[in-house]
Amino acid sequence: MSHSKRSNIFLLDAERTTWHDETLWFVRQKRDKAVYATPEFQELRQLASDIKDHTLSRLDFYLQQFEENARRNGVQVHWAADAHEHNQIVLGLLKRHGATRVVKSKSMLTEECHLNPYLIKHGVDVVDTDLGERIIQLRDEAPSHVVLPAIHLKKEDVGDTFHLHLGTEKGNNDPQQLTETARQHLREKFLVSEVAISGVNFAVAETGSVVVCTNEGNADLGVNLAKVHIACMGMEKLIPRLSDLSVFTRILTRSATGQPITTYTSHFSKPAEGKEMHVVIVDNGRTKQLGRPDFRNSLKCIRCGACMNTCPVYRRSGGHSYDFTIPGPIGAILSPNIDMRKHASLPFASTLCGSCTDVCPVKIDIHTQLYKWRQVLGQEGEIPASKKWSMRLLSRVLSKPAVYGLGGKVARQGLRFLPHGLTHGKGYNPWAIARELPEPPKQSFREWYAQQAVK
Amino acid sequence: MSSSREKILAAVRTNQPVELPLPTVPSFEGDDSVEKFTSIVQGIGGTVVEVADATRLPEVIHQLFPADYRIASPLLPEANVPVTAQTPIEVLAAVDLAVLQGEFGVAENGSIWVPEANMLHRALPMITQHLALVLDRRNLVATMHQAYARIPSVGGYGTFLAGPSKTADIEQSLVIGAHGARSMVVLLV
Amino acid sequence: MKVALFIPCYVDQFYPQVGIATLQLLEKLGVRADFPKQQTCCGQPMANSGCERDAIPVYHNFVDAFDGYEYVVGPAGSCVYHVRKHFDIIEQTPAVQHVRTNTYELFDFILNVLGINEIPGSFPHKVGLHLSCHGQRGLHQANESEMTPVRDGQLRRLLSSMQGLELTELDRNDECCGFGGTFCVSEAGISARMGQDRVADHVRNGTRVLTGGDMSCLMHLEGIVRRAKLPIKVMHAAEILNGAIL
Numbered sequence: 001m002s003h004s005k006r007s008n009i010f011l012l013d014a015e016r017t018t019w020h021d022e023t024l025w026f027v028r029q030k031r032d033k034a035v036y037a038t039p040e041f042q043e044l045r046q047l048a049s050d051i052k053d054h055t056l057s058r059l060d061f062y063l064q065q066f067e068e069n070a071r072r073n074g075v076q077v078h079w080a081a082d083a084h085e086h087n088q089i090v091l092g093l094l095k096r097h098g099a100t101r102v103v104k105s106k107s108m109l110t111e112e113c114h115l116n117p118y119l120i121k122h123g124v125d126v127v128d129t130d131l132g133e134r135i136i137q138l139r140d141e142a143p144s145h146v147v148l149p150a151i152h153l154k155k156e157d158v159g160d161t162f163h164l165h166l167g168t169e170k171g172n173n174d175p176q177q178l179t180e181t182a183r184q185h186l187r188e189k190f191l192v193s194e195v196a197i198s199g200v201n202f203a204v205a206e207t208g209s210v211v212v213c214t215n216e217g218n219a220d221l222g223v224n225l226a227k228v229h230i231a232c233m234g235m236e237k238l239i240p241r242l243s244d245l246s247v248f249t250r251i252l253t254r255s256a257t258g259q260p261i262t263t264y265t266s267h268f269s270k271p272a273e274g275k276e277m278h279v280v281i282v283d284n285g286r287t288k289q290l291g292r293p294d295f296r297n298s299l300k301c302i303r304c305g306a307c308m309n310t311c312p313v314y315r316r317s318g319g320h321s322y323d324f325t326i327p328g329p330i331g332a333i334l335s336p337n338i339d340m341r342k343h344a345s346l347p348f349a350s351t352l353c354g355s356c357t358d359v360c361p362v363k364i365d366i367h368t369q370l371y372k373w374r375q376v377l378g379q380e381g382e383i384p385a386s387k388k389w390s391m392r393l394l395s396r397v398l399s400k401p402a403v404y405g406l407g408g409k410v411a412r413q414g415l416r417f418l419p420h421g422l423t424h425g426k427g428y429n430p431w432a433i434a435r436e437l438p439e440p441p442k443q444s445f446r447e448w449y450a451q452q453a454v455k
Numbered sequence: 456m457s458s459s460r461e462k463i464l465a466a467v468r469t470n471q472p473v474e475l476p477l478p479t480v481p482s483f484e485g486d487d488s489v490e491k492f493t494s495i496v497q498g499i500g501g502t503v504v505e506v507a508d509a510t511r512l513p514e515v516i517h518q519l520f521p522a523d524y525r526i527a528s529p530l531l532p533e534a535n536v537p538v539t540a541q542t543p544i545e546v547l548a549a550v551d552l553a554v555l556q557g558e559f560g561v562a563e564n565g566s567i568w569v570p571e572a573n574m575l576h577r578a579l580p581m582i583t584q585h586l587a588l589v590l591d592r593r594n595l596v597a598t599m600h601q602a603y604a605r606i607p608s609v610g611g612y613g614t615f616l617a618g619p620s621k622t623a624d625i626e627q628s629l630v631i632g633a634h635g636a637r638s639m640v641v642l643l644v
Numbered sequence: 645m646k647v648a649l650f651i652p653c654y655v656d657q658f659y660p661q662v663g664i665a666t667l668q669l670l671e672k673l674g675v676r677a678d679f680p681k682q683q684t685c686c687g688q689p690m691a692n693s694g695c696e697r698d699a700i701p702v703y704h705n706f707v708d709a710f711d712g713y714e715y716v717v718g719p720a721g722s723c724v725y726h727v728r729k730h731f732d733i734i735e736q737t738p739a740v741q742h743v744r745t746n747t748y749e750l751f752d753f754i755l756n757v758l759g760i761n762e763i764p765g766s767f768p769h770k771v772g773l774h775l776s777c778h779g780q781r782g783l784h785q786a787n788e789s790e791m792t793p794v795r796d797g798q799l800r801r802l803l804s805s806m807q808g809l810e811l812t813e814l815d816r817n818d819e820c821c822g823f824g825g826t827f828c829v830s831e832a833g834i835s836a837r838m839g840q841d842r843v844a845d846h847v848r849n850g851t852r853v854l855t856g857g858d859m860s861c862l863m864h865l866e867g868i869v870r871r872a873k874l875p876i877k878v879m880h881a882a883e884i885l886n887g888a889i890l
Contacts, residue, residue, distance in 0.1 A: 008833040017837065023627055025816070036793050040483050047478055054477040060467045073611075079460035131633060132624035148624065155626045175628035183634060190582075190634070191544050209609055217581040217620040217635025224578035224612075225544055235463070240477060242609065246599040247480055249615075250563075260495060260564030261599075261617050264581075264635070270611035272577050273540055283463045291470030310790070312820050316837050349831060351824030351838075352692065353777035358790035371692070371730075378694030387830075391695035398653065398685040399701035401709075408657045430832030434840060435867025438658040445656045445663035449679045 002345035007317030016154075021315040023151065028309040030258025031359070038254060047247045049363035052300035055238055056290065062205040062238045063281065069208025070279055073270045080282045083113035089280050090115060090197065090230055091122055097228055099124070099194035103186075105212070105219035106130040107199025108146055108303055109232050109282060112325045115197075126197075127189045129218040131182050138165045144319025146326060147256045147305035152318050186218070196222035200233035201302070202248055203279070206241050209269040210279060213252065213262040220266050229277045231268065235286050236299040248302065251361040255304040289337045294372045298333050300362040307356035307366055313349055322346060329356035333369040336377065344382040347373035405446060412440040482604065485597035487562045489643065492595050495565035499618035500631050501639040505592075509644050512554075512589065519640065520552055520585065528554035529575060530589060538575040547576060553583035553636075557616070559594035560641070561602045566617035567641065568602065570610050577612055581620070586636035588616065592643045648710050649677040650718030650747065653685040655859050662859050662880040666719045666750055669886040673758055677717060682709040688726040692825040696733060703734050711739040715757065716747040719882050721779025721858045722825075724749045729782065750882060751798045751857050752785055761801060765888030768808030772851025772876075773800060774842070774865060775818045776858030785857070789818050799857050799881055806888060812851045819845075823864035839868045847874060855881045 011017055035041045055062055067077045080086035086109075094102065102124055104110065116137070119126045128137045132149035136142065138161050143149030150158070159173035168181050198219045202211040210231045212219045223229045239248065253259040271277035290296050308314045308328030319327035324335040324343055329350060335343035347370045350356075356366040377383055397403050415423055415437065424432035431437065443451075493503040506515050513533055516526075527550045528534040536550050555574060557567035567588050571577060580586055596602050602615070620635030631637065647670070651663040663679075670677050686706060687699030706727065710716045718724055727747045734740060754760050775797065780786040786797025795817050803809055822828070822838025829835075843865055846854055854869070854876050856862050866878035 004831045004833065007831065011833045011837055021841070026627065032789060032793070035791075042791065043483075047480055050476070050478045051480075053475045057472050057475040059471050060464050063464065063467065079463055081459040081462055085459060129634065130624070131622045135624065148627075150624055151627070153626075155628070158625050175625040176630050178625055179622060179630040179633060183632065186634060187548070191548055207609060215620070216622050216633035218633070220614065221578060221581040221634050224576075224581065225547075235467075242606070243480060243600075243603045246603045249599050257623070259499065261561075261566050261615065263499070263617050263620055264614055265566065265617075266612070266614040267609040268612055269609055272612070281463075283459075283466070287463060287466035287470055290467065293472065296470075296472065312822065312838050313831070313834050316834050316841075348694075348827070349834075351777070351820050351822060351827050351835075353820035353824075354781035355777070355788075355790060355820065358781060358788055374692065374694035375696045376694075378696065383694045387693055387826075388695065391690045391693050391698050395687075395690055395695070395698040395702055398687065398690075399705050401682050401684055401705070404653070404684040408653075412657060430829040431867070433832050434836035434871060435864065436870040437867065438863055440658060441660050443660055445651050445660035446679070446681055448660050448664065449667075450681070 003317070003321055003349040004345065006321040006323065010318045010321055011316065017316055019154070020152065020318060024309045024315045027257060031255055031306055031309065034254040034258040034260065038250070044247055044251050045361050045363050048251055048361055049300060051239060051244050051247065052362050053297065055240060056236070056296060056299055059235065059238065059290065062240060063235060065205040066203055066208055066238055069206065073208050074277070075208065075271065076276070076278045078278060078280045080280055080284070082284050086113045086232065086280055086282045086284070087115050087118040090232070091119060093228065093230055093278060094124055094195055097194060099228070101193045102126045102195045102197060103129050103189050103193040103222040103226065104197040105199065105214060105222055106133055106149070107197065107232055108325060109199055109234050110197065111143060112284065113282070127186070129186050129189065129222055130214070130216060131179060134182060134186065135161060142320065142325070144327060145305055145308055146303045152320065190221050190225055193222065193226050195228040195230060196226035197230045197232060198223055200231050200237050201252070202239050202245060203233055203237045204242050204245065205238055207269060209267045211245060211265065211267050213265050215263045217264050220264050223268065224272070227275050229268065229271065229275070230280065231278065232280045232282065235281050235283055252302055252304055255306040255359065255361040285338050292337070295333060295337065295369055297364055298330065298369060300364055301330050302362055304361055306359040306361065310355045310359045312353065313351065317349070322349070329366045329370065330364070333366060333373060336373050340377065340380060340382055344377050347377060408444055412444070415440040480600065482600045483598055485563055487595045487597040489592055489595065492560050492562040492565060495562065496618065496641055499565050500621060501565060501618040501641060503641045503643055505643045512642060515642060516554060516587065524551040525549055526552045526554065527575060527579060527583065530554055530556060538579055540576055542576055547578055547582045550579065550583045552585045552587065553579050554587045554589065555580060557588040557590040559596060559602070559605060560590050561599060561615070562595055563598045564617055566615040568606065568613065569616050570613040572610065580614070580616060581635040583636055585638045587640045587642055589642045589644060645675060646714045647675050647677040648713035648716045649679045650683060650710065650716045650723070651679065652718060652720045652723045654863065655720065658863065659859050659880070662719055662882060665880065665882040665886040669882050669889070670717065672886065672889050673754060673760060675758070678713070680709045686723040686726045688723060689825055691726065691730055700734060703731050707740050707743045710743050710747070714746065715753065716743060717750055717753045718747070719750045719857070719859065719880060721749045721776045721783055721785065722860055725778040725782035749779055749783055749785065749857060751802060752783060754802070755798050762805035763802055763885050763888070764890045765885065766807035767884055767888040770810050770812060770850050770852045771803060771884070772812035772814065772846040772849070772854045773803060774821060774854060774856035774861055776856055776861045777820050779857050780818055786818070802885065803881065812846060812849045814845045814849055816845055821861045821865055823861045828864055836868070839864050843868050843872070843874065846876065851876060853884070854878045855884055857881055
C-alpha cells in the first residue's frame with residue numbers, strides 16, 4: 001500500500017489529525033525556543049555535520065579504533081552484517097547466560113532488526129522499559145516516531161491498554177497515575193532481569209565508550225542492575241573524540257524536544273566488576289548507503305526526530321503511514337536503500353518544502369535527497385506506469401512551443417465548456433476532492449501578448 | 456575475528472569517500488553563574504538548596520526529607536543503608552534517598568557530572584526514590600564544551616544527571632518520576 | 645538592460661492577469677521586458693515526478709528561449725528555484741550557466757537588481773502573505789522560522805511599505821501550503837488537508853486578501869477558498885503592487 005493510501009486512512013478522522021498535527025507542532029515550537037536561545041546553534045550544526053562527515057570518510061579506522069579501545073576496557077565487541085546476524089548474536093549471548101528475562105531500553109536499531117519477535121519466538125521474555133515503547137509493546141504496535149514512540153496515541157488509548165494489561169481502573173486516563181502504574185510494573189521487571197539491552201546514541205572511538213541518553217533513566221536502571229549489558233548500535237553511531245560529545249549533547253535534545261539535555265547522559269566504558277558488557281556493531285545496509293554518494297550523508301542522522309516534528313506531511317499522516325522503522329522525511333530517504341520497491345512511494349510523500357533540511361541538526365540535505373531518490377526510482381522503473389507515460393507526453397508537449405500553445409488552448413476551451421460535474425469528478429480528478437479548478441480564461445498570456453504586439 | 460567483521464570493514468573501505476577534515480571544536484563560552492545554573496535546574500524539575508557550609512548538610516537533609524527515610528550516602532554519618540558495588544538488588548530497591556557528591560555542574564543545562572566512584576553502586580542514583588547531589592558552588596562551568604574539557608576520561612561509567620527522572624510519553628504530558636529518582640535536589644555548598 | 649519575462653506554463657494558461665501585472669509592474673519600475681514566445685515551462689513537473697531525464701529537452705528549450713537576455717524574470721519562486729538548482733544535469737555550457745545565474749524571481753529582482761525597497765502606492769486591506777517554500781527556503785527570500793523568530797523577507801518589506809496595507813500575523817508563519825507540484829494529486833488527501841489548515845490560519849487571523857509570490861501555491865489555496873466559499877480574495881502580489889502603484 002502506498003503512503004498516500006495509508007495517509008488517507010489516517011485522515012478519515014479529521015479531529016484526530018488536527019490533534020496529531022498540533023501535538024507535534026507543539027514539540028517543534030519547543031525546539032524553536034531552545035534553538036533561538038542558543039546563539040551558536042547554527043555553528044554547532046555545522047560542526048556536528050563536519051564531524052560526522054569526517055567520521056564517515058574514515059569509518060574503517062574509527063570502527064577499529066573503537067573496537068580496540070572497547071576490548072581494552074574489557075568490553076566484548078561483535079559484528080553483524082545484517083539484522084538476522086544481529087539477532088542471532090543477541091540470542092547467543094542470552095543462551096550462554098541461560099537468561100530468559102530481558103529488559104530493553106529504547107533502540108531504533110533493535111526495532112529495525114525486529115529483535116523482539118525473534119527473541120519471543122525463542123522463549124525469551126523481553127520487556128521494553130521506555131514508557132512509550134512499553135505502551136506500544138503491550139498494544140503490539142510499531143513505534144510511530146523515533147523519539148516519541150507512542151505519539152499517535154491519546155491518553156484514553158493508553159488508559160484502555162493499561163486497564164487491559166496492567167489492571168488499572170477502567171476510565172483512568174490520568175498520565176500521572178498511568179506513569180506511576182508503569183513505574184511499579186517495570187520496577188518488578190528491572191529487579192529480576194538477568195540481561196539488559198540498550199541502544200547507543202554515540203560511540204566514542206578514542207575511549208571505546210558508548211553513550212546512552214534517556215529522560216526516564218530506564219537504560220541506566222536496567223543495565224546497572226543486570227549481570228550482562230548488551231549495547232546494540234548501527235555502525236554510523238561513531239564519533240572520533242570524547243570532546244565531540246559536547247557538540248552532540250548540545251544539539252540532540254534541543255532539536256528533539258527542546259530540552260537543554262536529557263536527564264541521563266550516560267557513558268558506559270567498562271563492565272562493572274563481575275559483570276559483562278557487549279557491543280554489537282551492525283551494518284544491515286549501511287555500507288551500501290555509504291557507497292551512494294548522493295545519499296551517504298543520511299548516515300549522519302542522530303535520530304532526534306526534528307524532521308518528523310516539522311514535516312507537515314508527517315504531522316498529518318502519522319508515523320505508521322510510512323510503514324518503515326524510521327518514519328518521516330529521514331525514513332523516506334533511508335528506506336529505499338533497504339527495499340526500493342516496497343518503499344517506492346515514500347520519497348514522493350513530501351512537498352519538498354525543505355523544512356526538514358533546515359531543522360536537521362547535522363545538516364542532512366533531506367529534501368534534496370528526496371528529490372534524488374525520485375530520479376533513481378524513476379530510472380529503476382519504480383514509479384507508476386501512468387505517471388511515467390504522462391510525464392513523457394508532457395515532455396513532448398513542453399519541448400515544442402507550438403504544440404504547447406495549441407494544446408493549452410484546447411484544454412482551456414474544454415475546461416470552459418464542460419459542465420462542472422464532469423471536470424470536478426472526484427473519482428478521476430484528485431484535485432477536486434477539496435479544491436475548485438482555476439476558472440479558465442479566454443486568452444492565455446501569450447495570446448494576449450501577441451495581440452498587444454499587433455496593436 | 457568473525458567473517459562479518461572483515462566483510463563489513465572491506466565494504467566500508469570500498470565505499471567510504473575521500474577523507475574529509477575533522478574540525479576543531481571551539482570552546483563556546485557562556486554564563487556559568489549560580490543564578491543561571493539554578494534557574495535551569497528549576498526549569499527541568501529539580502531544586503537547588505544553598506547550604507552555607509558542608510558541616511550543615513545533615514541538618515539540611517533533615518529539614519528537607521522525612522526522618523524515617525532509608526538513606527544511602529558516603530557523605531553523611533546518618534546514612535543508614537550501607538551500599539557497596541556488591542549490595543544486593545533488594546537492598547538497593549528499598550533506598551528512599553541517596554545523597555551523593557557531584558563533581559561539577561553545567562549552567563547551560565543544569566546537569567551534574569557524577570562518575571562511578573561517587574555512586575557507591577552504579578544503579579544507586581536511579582533506583583533510589585529521591586536523589587540529592589552535593590555540589591561545590593565553585594565547580595560550575597558554562598557549557599558542555601567546558602564540561603568535557605574537565606573530564607579527559609569518563610572512567611568505567613559516569614553520567615551527566617539533569618533533574619529528576621521524567622517522561623512525556625503519554626500525550627506529551629510531563630510526568631516527573633518515570634523509572635529513576637522522583638525528585639532531585641542540588642545541595643549547593 | 646535587456647530583460648525577458650518568464651511566464652510559467654500554468655500562469656500563461658490560467659492566470660494571464662498575473663503575467664500582465666508582472667509586465668506592467670516592471671514597466672512602471674522602469675524596465676521594459678520582452679516575452680520570448682519560444683518559452684514553455686521549466687520542466688519541474690516531470691523532474692519532481694522522478695522523470696528528470698524526460699525534462700532535459702524542456703530544459704534545453706528554456707535555455708534557448710532565454711539565452712539572449714541579461715536577466716530572466718518570473719513571478720514564481722518555485723520555477724526560478726528549479727532553473728537555478730536543478731538544471732545541473734545538462735551540460736553546463738556558458739549559455740546554461742548564464743541562464744541559471746540570471747533567472748530571478750520577480751521580487752528578488754525588484755529588490756536586489758533594481759534596488760527598489762518601497763512601493764509608492766496604497767492598498768488599504770488586511771493582507772495575508774503566503775510564503776512559498778521554494779522562494780523562502782530555496783531562494784532565501786525570507787527568514788525561516790527554523791532559524792530565527794524574526795519574521796522578515798523581501799515581499800513582506802515591499803507590502804509593508806504600501807500605505808494602508810495591514811499584514812496578517814499568522815500562527816504558523818511559514819508552513820507549507822501542501823501544493824507541492826504533482827504532490828497535489830499523488831497525495832491529494834494530505835495536500836488538501838494542508839491547504840485547508842493554511843487557509844484556516846488566514847481566516848482565524850483576519851486575512852481578506854491572500855497573496856504571495858508564487859502563483860502555484862496560490863492556485864491551490866484559491867481552489868480551497870472557492871470550494872469553501874470563503875470571503876477571501878486571492879491575488880498574486882504582482883497584481884497588488886501593479887494595481888496600487890502611483
